[in-house]
Amino acid sequence: xxxxxxxxxxxxxxxxxxxxxxxxxxxxxxxxxxxxxxxxxxxxxxxxxxxxxxxxxxxxxxxxxxxxxxxxxxxxxxxxxxxxxxxxxxxxxxxxxxxxxxxxxxxxxxxxxxxxxxxxxxxxxxxxxxxxxxxxxxxxxxxxxxxxxxxxxxxxxxxxxxxxxxxxxxxxxxxxxxxxxxxxxxxxxxxxxxxxxxxxxxxxxxxxxxxxxxxxxxxxxxxxxxxxxxxxxxxxxxxxxxxxxxxxxxxxxxxxxxxxxxxxxxxxxxxxxxxxxxx
Amino acid sequence: xxxxxxxxxxxxxxxxxxxxxxxxxxxxxxxxxxxxxxxxxxxxxxxxxxxxxxxxxxxxxxxxxxxxxxxxxxxxxxxxxxxxxxxxxxxxxxxxxxxxxxxxxxxxxxxxxxxxxxxxxxxxxxxxxxxxxxxxxxxxxxxxxxxxxxxxxxxxxxxxxxxxxxxxxxxxxxxxxxxxxxxxxxxxxxxxxxxxxxxxxxxxxxxxxxxxxxxxxxxxxxxxxxxxxxxxxxxxxxxxxxxxxxxxxxxxxxxxxxxxxxxxxxxxxxxxxxxxxxx
Numbered sequence: 001x002x003x004x005x006x007x008x009x010x011x012x013x014x015x016x017x018x019x020x021x022x023x024x025x026x027x028x029x030x031x032x033x034x035x036x037x038x039x040x041x042x043x044x045x046x047x048x049x050x051x052x053x054x055x056x057x058x059x060x061x062x063x064x065x066x067x068x069x070x071x072x073x074x075x076x077x078x079x080x081x082x083x084x085x086x087x088x089x090x091x092x093x094x095x096x097x098x099x100x101x102x103x104x105x106x107x108x109x110x111x112x113x114x115x116x117x118x119x120x121x122x123x124x125x126x127x128x129x130x131x132x133x134x135x136x137x138x139x140x141x142x143x144x145x146x147x148x149x150x151x152x153x154x155x156x157x158x159x160x161x162x163x164x165x166x167x168x169x170x171x172x173x174x175x176x177x178x179x180x181x182x183x184x185x186x187x188x189x190x191x192x193x194x195x196x197x198x199x200x201x202x203x204x205x206x207x208x209x210x211x212x213x214x215x216x217x218x219x220x221x222x223x224x225x226x227x228x229x230x231x232x233x234x235x236x237x238x239x240x241x242x243x244x245x246x247x248x249x250x251x252x253x254x255x256x257x258x259x260x261x262x263x264x265x266x267x268x269x270x271x272x273x274x275x276x277x278x279x
Numbered sequence: 280x281x282x283x284x285x286x287x288x289x290x291x292x293x294x295x296x297x298x299x300x301x302x303x304x305x306x307x308x309x310x311x312x313x314x315x316x317x318x319x320x321x322x323x324x325x326x327x328x329x330x331x332x333x334x335x336x337x338x339x340x341x342x343x344x345x346x347x348x349x350x351x352x353x354x355x356x357x358x359x360x361x362x363x364x365x366x367x368x369x370x371x372x373x374x375x376x377x378x379x380x381x382x383x384x385x386x387x388x389x390x391x392x393x394x395x396x397x398x399x400x401x402x403x404x405x406x407x408x409x410x411x412x413x414x415x416x417x418x419x420x421x422x423x424x425x426x427x428x429x430x431x432x433x434x435x436x437x438x439x440x441x442x443x444x445x446x447x448x449x450x451x452x453x454x455x456x457x458x459x460x461x462x463x464x465x466x467x468x469x470x471x472x473x474x475x476x477x478x479x480x481x482x483x484x485x486x487x488x489x490x491x492x493x494x495x496x497x498x499x500x501x502x503x504x505x506x507x508x509x510x511x512x513x514x515x516x517x518x519x520x521x522x523x524x525x526x527x528x529x530x531x532x533x534x535x536x537x538x539x540x541x542x543x544x545x546x547x548x549x550x551x552x553x554x555x556x557x558x
Binding site for chain 1: 334338358365370375377463466470471473474476477479480484487544546548551552558
C-alpha cells in the first residue's frame with residue numbers, strides 16, 4: 001500500500017466493463033497467502049481507527065461517518081466482504097443494511113427515503129449490501145419505473161451523496177466486478193454444496209438471463225455517478241482473496257486520510273482520580 | 280467444555296453477591312493463554328453455527344433467534360464482550376442494541392416497548408448492552424418510577440421473556456460480576472490512558488457512590504427473574520479473559536443445544552444445474 005489503491009480502481013468514461021479483467025490484482029504485489037496475511041495485519045489498524053472514529057461519535061465531537069456501498073451481480077461477494085472485511089472491526093461500530101425488494105410502504109416514498117433512514121450515525125461505519133443504486137439497476141433493467149423517473153434518479157443520487165459527504169460522510173462505493181463465467185462457476189458451487197443451498201434462489205437465473213442488460217446498467221451507473229466526492233471503485237472480484245484485500249485497503253486508506261484523533265477529555269483527569277481515591 | 284457451563288453459573292436464592300468471587304474461573308481448566316486459544320477455537324464453531332441459524336432465518340424455515348443480554352456495573356465488560364465474543368461471528372447476523380437513558384418518546388410507553396422493537400428477527404443473534412433490566416436497576420436505585428410500578432416490573436419481565444422464548448427465542452442473560460475494587464482499578468486505568476478517556480464520564484462516579492444499592496438491586500433481579508426458560512448467569516468478570524471465554528462458552532452451548540441444520544433446498548438442484556448449463 002505504498003501507493004493509494006483508490007485512484008487505481010477508479011474507472012474512466014465511457015465505461016466498457018468487458019475491458020476490465022475480473023481476475024486482475026491491481027495494486028497487489030504477492031500471492032493469495034500474502035493477501036490473507038496482509039488482510040489480517042490491516043485488521044489490526046482498521047480496528048484501532050474504527051475505535052477512534054467510534055469514540056468521536058460517542059463523545060459527540062465529530063460528525064464523521066463512513067459508508068461502504070457494495071454493489072455487484074449475484075455471487076460477486078457482497079456477503080463475503082461483510083464477513084471478512086467488516087468482520088475485522090468491533091461489530092458495535094457497524095451498521096449493516098441489506099436492501100431487499102422495497103416494501104409497499106417504501107414504494108410510497110421517493111426511492112431515497114428508505115436509504116436516508118439507514119445512513120450511519122456519526123462515528124459509525126455503515127455497510128450497504130445493495131443500495132439506492134438498485135433503483136437504477138434492476139429498476140432500469142426491469143423497467144420498474146417510467147423511463148423519465150429512472151433518468152431523474154442519477155442526478156438525484158449525486159445530489160444525495162454530495163449532501164452526505166458535505167455533512168461529514170465519507171463514501172466508499174465498490175462495484176464488485178465478475179464475469180458471467182465467474183458467476184456460473186459460483187452458482188454451480190452453490191448447487192453442488194447443500195450447506196450453500198440457502199444462498200441459492202431459482203430467481204437468480206432469471207436475473208442472469210439479463211446479464212448484458214445489467215452490465216449496461218452498471219456501466220451507466222459508473223459513468224454518471226462517479227463523482228469527485230464519491231467516486232466508484234471497480235473492484236476485480238474474480239478472486240475472492242483479492243476482492244477482500246482490496247476493499248479492506250480502500251477502507252483503510254479512507255480511515256487514514258481522516259487523520260482521526262482520540263477525543264479530548266471533557267473532564268480533568270487528576271480531579272477525577274482524587275474523587276475516586278476519596279471514595 | 281465437557282460439562283455444561285450454564286448450570287455452573289446459575290445462582291441460588293436468596294442471592295448474596297458478596298459471596299461470589301469476581302475472579303473465579305468456574306468451569307475453566309487452564310491459564311490465560313489457554314483461554315485465548317480456546318476462545319479462538321470456539322470462534323470457528325460459533326461462526327458455523329451462527330451461519331446455520333442465519334440461513335434458517337433467510338430461508339424462512341425457522342423462528343429461532345438468540346438474544347444475549349449483558350448487564351453489569353460500569354467497566355464490567357459489556358463492550359468488551361461485544362468486541363471479543365460477538366466479534367467472532369459474521370456481523371451480518373448480529374443485531375446489537377446499546378440502551379441509553381430513555382428518550383421522551385420511549386418514556387411515554389411501557390418500559391418494555393423500546394425493548395420489544397429491538398428483539399432479534401428469526402435467524403439473528405441479538406445482543407443487548409443493558410436492557411429492560413435497567414428499569415429495575417437504575418429505575419429502583421434512583422427511584423425513577425413509583426415503588427408499585429417498580430415492583431410490577433419483575434413479573435412483567437418474566438412474562439415478556441416467557442413469551443419470547445415460547446415463540447422461538449433463546450435468552451442468554453449474563454450478569455457481569457465485578458467488585459468495587461475491580462471497578463476502581465479499571466476506572467483508574469481509564470483515567471490514566473488518554474485513548475480511554477472517551478469511555479469515562481464523571482457521572483460514573485455518582486453511580487459508583489450507590490454501589491451497595493446497585494448490588495442489592497442486582498441481587499433482587501437474580502432472585503426474581505431467574506426462571507427456567509430464562510435463567511440468569513453470574514459471570515465472574517474480574518478477569519477479562521475468563522469473562523470473554525465464559526460468555527462465548529454459554530453462547531456455544533446454547534447454539535449446540537438447538538441442533539441446527541442447514542435449511543433444505545426448496546428447488547431441485549439437478550434441474551437448476553441443467554438450466555444453468557443451458558444458458
